[in-house]
Amino acid sequence: MTEPRAALNLIGKPFRRVDGRAKVTGQTRFADDLTFPRMCFMRLHRSTVPHARIVEIHLEKAEKMPGVLGFLTGEDLPVSFGILPMSRDEHGLAVGKVRYVGDPVVAVAALTEEQAEAAARAVEIEYEPLATISSVEEALANPEPRIHEHGSGGNLHRKKSMIFGDLEQGFEEADVIFEDTLFYGGNTHLAMEQHASVAVPEDDERVTLYSSTQIPHYVHRALARVLELPASRVRVVACPNGGGFGGKSDIMNHEIVTAKMALVLGRPVKISLTREEVFYCHRGRHPMLMHLRTGFGKDGSLKAQHLKTALDGGAYSSYGVASTLYAGALQTATYELPRYRFDTLRAFTNKPPCGPKRGHGTPQPRFGYEVHLDKAAHALGIDPADLRLRNLAPAGLITANWLQLSSVGLGRCIEAVVEGSGWRRRYGKLPHGRGLGLACGAYICGVGLPLYRGEMPHSGVQLKLDRSGGVAVFCGQAEIGQGSDSVLAAIVAEVLGIELADIRLVVADTDLTPVEFGSYASRVTVMMGNAAYDGAQRARELIATAVAERFEVDSERLVFAESRVFDAEDPEKGLSFAAAVAIAETRFGTLGTTGSYRPPTPPGRFQGSGVGPSPTYSYSAAVIEVEVDPATGLFDVEHVWIAHDIGRCINPALVVGQVEGSVYMGLGEVMMEEQAFRRLPPRLSGALVHKTPSLLEYKSPTFRDVPPVTTYLIEEPDPAGPFGAKEVGQGPLLPIPPAAANAVFDAVGVRVDQVPIHPHMILRALEDKARGKEGRFGPAAFPDVDFPRNLIVPTPAEGGDGTALNDPRSQKQAGRQAAKEKPSAASAPV
Amino acid sequence: MLRLPRFEFRVAGSASEAVAILAGEGPGTRLVAGGTDLWPNMKRRHQSARTVVSLMSIPELQGIVGNGGGEGELRIGATTCLADVAASATVRERYPALARAVDAISSPPLRNMGTLGGNLCLDTRCTYYNQTEEWRRSIDYCMKEAGSVCWVAPSSPRCWAHSASDSAPMLAALGGRVKLVSAAGERVLPVAELFANDGIDYLEKAADELLTEVLLPPESDSRHSKSSFWKLRRRGSIDFAVLSVAAWVRTDAAGVVEEARIYLGAVASAPLAATSAAAALLGEPLGEESIAEAARRARKAATPMDNTDFQVQWRGRMVELYTAAALREIAGLDPGVRAPRHLTVLSS
Amino acid sequence: MTHAMTTLTLRVNGEDHTVAFPAHHTLLEVLRERCGLTGTKHGCELGECGTCTVLVDGRAVLSCLMLAVETEDRSIETVEGLMDGNRLHPLQAAFADLGAAQCGYCTPGVLMTSKALLEADGDPSEAEIREALSGNLCRCTGYHKIVQAVLWAAARLRGEDSAPSAEVFYGSPPPGQEASSSSSSEAHDDD
Known part of the structure; x- marks a missing residue:
């Protein structure tokens, strides 16, 4: 599907985004901008306690408030939902118990939003408090009371161990082994648009939900399930999102409840969340504790790695099963790692649920890995850039954990930022306080498997053409x-x-548009793009066939360009595109085509192999320059050089924008952003609350806090992407936090092994170093957890076949997949 | 969307009308100028009012009045917006550190709305208090509003919400005064005496009094009289101070310090007079040693609490460094710490 | 508790809107819910993000912290009033062409703040643009394209036709590697 650039008219050149004009004129209609006749307003009464049984709900006062139209409680929505079919543990409104401050309990509808707010405030709930869990450590120490009845026992949601290859052998081959423990703090998406939804009852038993969601298809499925309606009677329209970053890629309680309320009241219902409520929806970055143990040869070659991660999941599963696996799945995609063990756990805690934020599960271990490599390079006396270049994963590699790589532009990315930043002459040589740091990353361009089982297309596009x-x-x-x-x-x-x-x-309209899984996993350009390419090619073939007949030329010779269809060898011989479509309409009747995309079957066939595979991977490398004030520990990022392997740009102006936005968000995470919680003194209160649920106190960088960014786009068209394109929305975030941490080390010679890096951490490390102690601030140790050896998978190099030696499921799966091996679903003109 | 509760809104056309409404309506009446403090507080339901009286249509409360560019007292009307104060050529020339302090308040659109009088009267702040009704319900409220415990210091009998005004410590250091008017009459008070070190009753202004103007001393910044302002916050804009240091020093012809004032913001419930620190500067030229001693004393005087951004012990240490930085700047020395991005260059 | 509605005429983008609303409603609420002008967005309603910025008498203010009754007899400008007929304002055109609007949610507030800036100073430096916009949070762009768009619009308003450099559209050419992008930027037509 790659074509030489010269042959392209539009792709690769900057153009005004197609929705650009609407966005600068105020015409774009976000969900909260919608109004309908008789529309009323809904508010949620949310739990004010972190963990409790609901004893009784008192609506007496609220019922008497002016304008009130109706209430819903957990009893009205008994069917559970969840983005992953194996962990549907959420309800529209709490059933029986609440699990975090902010868990929705009662919905109130009223004529105005003010009335709904007043009535929601008048709801009174009697709770029987339960002990709370606020961290992974507490979850491990306190299996009771359980936050959920499902999971890996006690308050662990998931615990898993995967061993790829003979790890002991790998470590034996190593000349030196390094170990590090690091922590990555939780943070949230903070899209500027607060979530909003409007539900409109249509005919009997039909409902339309307009919502700020990245995933109309999954919301559609969940609504049908919870409302107990055939999916054909539910319509979900995703309004343009005022920012997503993963924060609108889960099924939200308010979406479910709004639809139900509209069906109960028989009138349109709107909910528009407050900023505080958005913090409670969360689904953001998991706080993650990590331990890395890696064996190297003297020359810096990687021999084996054992990664342990512990995720603080919050109160519900959300994408947690996938997040837990992403916390290790992509470690192998950048550097060739012959043997790899990955142990991971996710704990339930009484805090808003964590989920997928830009980079889903991977920025934390990437931070760990890239800082770990920086330390190893330092200890081995190898330039950190060289250490990475020596270990580069080759294109087309099947990794130790059975990821099929496609093109790998990482080497060129590293070379670009090394060159651009003057790394060779400046790294390690800048005055005290000034430093450079380098890091890399890789990210998926779509996913290999759908969130639910089935062989149907992941992406669908339909075209309608006429005269x-x-x-x-x-x-x-x-x-x-x-x-x-x-x-x-x-x-x-x-x-x-x-x-x-x-x-x-x-x-994004489930009534009108073919199924597309949605805007997550950086799947849009590659997966939707391939479906669009497929559909457009079919249309082109129809038109070419008809025009070729009319002109009596070989259809292969026809060129589609400049809104004309013409003979490549006699450009005068041709006609306008509209006239060409008219000929095709005459020849074939009413015209329409479809395009579909299903990703290739991944080579891994063990339990858990569904997380990690992608049609291809994007690569990024960054060098960051910082200035650290050794007196205060405050640091400024002075410049970022970043190179991103984009395959090919569809629209370079937007690609640069995605890179710059990713850099910004990564800097926010390393400099200041923190989804922090506060427990009050236990003898006085059982409270466990979000510390700063506001745009003022949850710190996100302003215009004055961002450094200049130099962006290099590395174009190496990838056979998996449309016109060779890869993703750019998430990958460029990955190298930023570790590059900054590595730069702090180069600047002042101390390590902060956690994110965000607060000034007191740098100061403490500097003082410790001055006192002859280790100049390091970070977590002391990974908790002592017994990870069962529950999966052993030989690597490709060891002659494995992608199955686990001890996974009973893999045998069954192998048989099933062999029978179904076939190319992407083809579709015919409709 | 967060919305305001209902209240009766009245617009005063003159200061006397405003104080008459205050006297007549009694408790439950609040004054509003720019609204940048009161409206968020009312939306979050930790301040309430039956009647709100707007001061923005009172001509005599607006504007900057001084006798030309020279000496003499400068009067700034209480409802002069912060952007106008910071942009005033007279203020920038005569009191450059005040321009810097005001320029460092919040963000540009807020400074287009917020007023100097409003910033002086800014409610004390705390992360247990500046939260919505629902959030505060989940901690059973706090002493400052509807609760009984100060969660910052649970065994304390008082509220530890901190003063977050940037103009207050600066005006106090400059020796500014404020005029308070009530139905009973008027009085003029040094800015330093406008505040009490209590998170709840943080203003000495009586409920029926209206702050009408700020009076700046006749003495401008000059070769012998210099001021500085340093503010610490996380971001280059929007944020309140987690620490501010306002300093003013006067020397004699030989350069010996005759008089000095240092006020610290955000480390107490009022702008904190670091009197012992200032005393350390007296009687000798402003130099490395006396500045270091003053900075150490300032740190001892400050009581930052864990109720705003940054780790609290670190903030305590910054008191020393930032006090030194402000004084060193006055002395023409390298400040010793990196200047934050948001601090404007002092013109004098 | 019943409170009388206030009825008054607001002058928005040069057009009179006679609307009735309770006195405690902010300009944000009245613009969106009474005037039907939903172009003005909101991100916190507490003055913490700049999303709801509009111009009142030419000054950038936060519509979430201003009562609508306080704006009687004053000139209110919102994003809906930026176009000249069917022609985009140079700020709008630059934002659209550079991708300075990604999700577009903070964009109306950023555009209005930028308009006030350019009316006060037709040739602002990058630092001045960053300062003027420092109360407007954006989560998509990292702010770079916005700064470039304001610079471009300012130049065009001054009558200079200076498109941003190729780096803004294509990124910088990777050093030491063959240029893989076409190196010239295309000037974009207004509309």
């Missing part, structure tokens, strides 16, 4: 600001040789 020359493109994908709509339109326009202005998009 007007206009093309309508229907796709279930949600625009969250990253440029999804522009990618969709550009690919179709490129294939058909027409202008963006001739394309109309209908997106």
